[in-house]
Amino acid sequence: MLNGIDPIIIFNFSKLLPSVFDTLNSVPVVAGSPSSFPLPVIPIYLSEQLTGISIDSESKNLEIDTQVETKSNGDAPKYYQRGITSTVKISMIANRRSLGVSLFAAMADLIFPKVTSQEYSVTYLHGAITVFGGLLHSFSIDQTNENDLMRINLELQKPPTLGSLLISTVPVVNKTAGATLGGT
């Protein structure tokens, strides 16, 4: 294990509900927000003893594109920046017969068709390196004939702060005193 603490990776899946406009021509269904239904989470404990996977290395990367615009009058140049990626790379090794490798491969196959609908997210927790609700940026499993070890490379993209956006669109309803409603 890396740093003496076993990490955990959690796969979250959800199912998009049909939109109101798809169903208005047939039997109406409940239309509400949020528009996705959460499914049970699938945790994988990255421990040599439990799942046969150990972390070989971790890295956190920020890639920013910087454009510099120099001025024809010799004034100080202007800098324009835009974020490209914010990713966490995890490299793992496992025995080819380990349960964890089979689980990982199955999860990657489950995620692939959902990347456009974003009906998934991946959470990785290991000390200072954490990604909550991240997106899969890349995934690979490599094996050579030199030994029976498999190398798993996983890259997670940090998500936009969708959580805070969702809460800000939920209306807040204040209390009203009974006397003002006029009932008895």
Add this chain to the structure above:
Amino acid sequence: MNDYDWYKIVNTVEFEATGLVSREVEVVLEGIGLKTILVTKGVLYSIVYEGVMLSPGLMDNNPFYFDGYGSYVTLAGDIYLGIPKS
């Protein structure tokens, strides 16, 4: 009514305009938190809160109380959910 805190959930005129039969409304109730309430339209409008169906006006009861909660509909069509004061 004074023993309850009342929260406006939906207006029947606005709901009628959507053409829906039922809709889940997600709101943050002051002092309670994020809750999901189902609004349904039948002969009367009803709201379902914490598994309890409340139909203001049922059997001419307005406010309508059931299972510890209340509901009330105003002349303007505003439906209120009543939660006992703690």
